[in-house]
Amino acid sequence: MIRFANAGVRFGARWIFRGLDLSVASGTTLALLGPNGRGKTTLIRSIVGLIPLSEGNRNAPSLIGYVPQATGEPVRYTVLDMVVMGRARQLGVFGSPSGEDYRAAHQALSTVGLEDLSERPYNRTSGGERQLIMLARALSTGACTIVLDEPASALDLANQSRLLGILRELQSDGAYTIVFSTHLPQHALHLADETMMMMPSGRIIRSQSAKILSEPNLEELYGVPIRRVPMSGNADAIVPLLDSPKPVLPAGCCRGDRNHAY
Numbered sequence: 001m002i003r004f005a006n007a008g009v010r011f012g013a014r015w016i017f018r019g020l021d022l023s024v025a026s027g028t029t030l031a032l033l034g035p036n037g038r039g040k041t042t043l044i045r046s047i048v049g050l051i052p053l054s055e056g057n058r059n060a061p062s063l064i065g066y067v068p069q070a071t072g073e074p075v076r077y078t079v080l081d082m083v084v085m086g087r088a089r090q091l092g093v094f095g096s097p098s099g100e101d102y103r104a105a106h107q108a109l110s111t112v113g114l115e116d117l118s119e120r121p122y123n124r125t126s127g128g129e130r131q132l133i134m135l136a137r138a139l140s141t142g143a144c145t146i147v148l149d150e151p152a153s154a155l156d157l158a159n160q161s162r163l164l165g166i167l168r169e170l171q172s173d174g175a176y177t178i179v180f181s182t183h184l185p186q187h188a189l190h191l192a193d194e195t196m197m198m199m200p201s202g203r204i205i206r207s208q209s210a211k212i213l214s215e216p217n218l219e220e221l222y223g224v225p226i227r228r229v230p231m232s233g234n235a236d237a238i239v240p241l242l243d244s245p246k247p248v249l250p251a252g253c254c255r256g257d258r259n260h261a262y
């Protein structure tokens with residue numbers, strides 16, 4: 001169970017969210033949607049405990065498997081090392097990883113389809129591979145609460161499908177509480193019991209995914225026309241109507257400066 005009461009986070013004078021009551025029941029999945037810069041990562045990091053609340057109360061499990069949006073590039077570590085780090089809780093302060101820890105890490109890498117990368121330096125992996133490595137690390141923690149920040153943002157379609165499959169498998173176990181942020185409303189519709197929408201106006205709404213992911217709500221969220229298209233035998237597809245407004249290109253760019261010479 002994750003619970004926030006009257007929670008708020010501010011950076012300087014600017015409140016990212018305030019007065020937020022949030023609860024995610026054990027064994028359920030919550031998706032978090034919002035436009036760029038609205039505060040999803042801030043909320044995710046405050047759920048995980050990496051950003052302290054500026055006001056209000058937080059109750060969350062002490063062990064959370066966290067898949068961050070972006071990770072730095074620590075030198076030296078191999079992919080396997082990065083995943084084994086997820087076992088820190090099992091190792092104790094001065095412990096070193098046991099055979100069992102390495103087995104768990106290898107198994108987690110195999111689940112995300114990256115067992116062949118185990119000995120590669122982490123800083124020589126791609127963005128999508130890193131997301132999968134961080135997922136493997138979260139899985140290897142043994143945590144029953146998994147919090148993911150835009151976990152599909154760098155994944156190709158096959159790996160998006162793999163991610164959805166892994167999360168569905170966790171859900172089928174019934175023991176996992178999952179929170180994920182995404183820019184893919186389709187994923188919220190497919191996976192999440194409930195979806196929370198952080199509107200540009202500051203309003204935050206939440207309900208069952210099938211109900212709240214309506215065309216009017218999505219259009220308010222993203223400010224573009226969006227259609228929910230019924231699909232046979234599956235959840236609806238959610239598609240933006242790509243009728244982009246004409247932008248003003250900067251004067252210095254190639255097209256803006258026809259006399260530009262190379």
Ligand SMILES: Nc1ncnc2c1ncn2[C@@H]1O[C@H](COP(=O)(O)OP(=O)(O)OP(=O)(O)O)[C@@H](O)[C@H]1O
Binds near residue numbers: 034035036042043
């Ligand atoms: N440490 C910080 N200090 C000041 N402002 C910050 C800090 N971290 C984030 N912000 C600002 O807070 C706002 C919310 O950022 P956040 O990363 O939570 O948004 P987001 O919804 O996850 O965005 P995106 O979809 O682009 O990843 C943004 O305007 C961002 O610039």
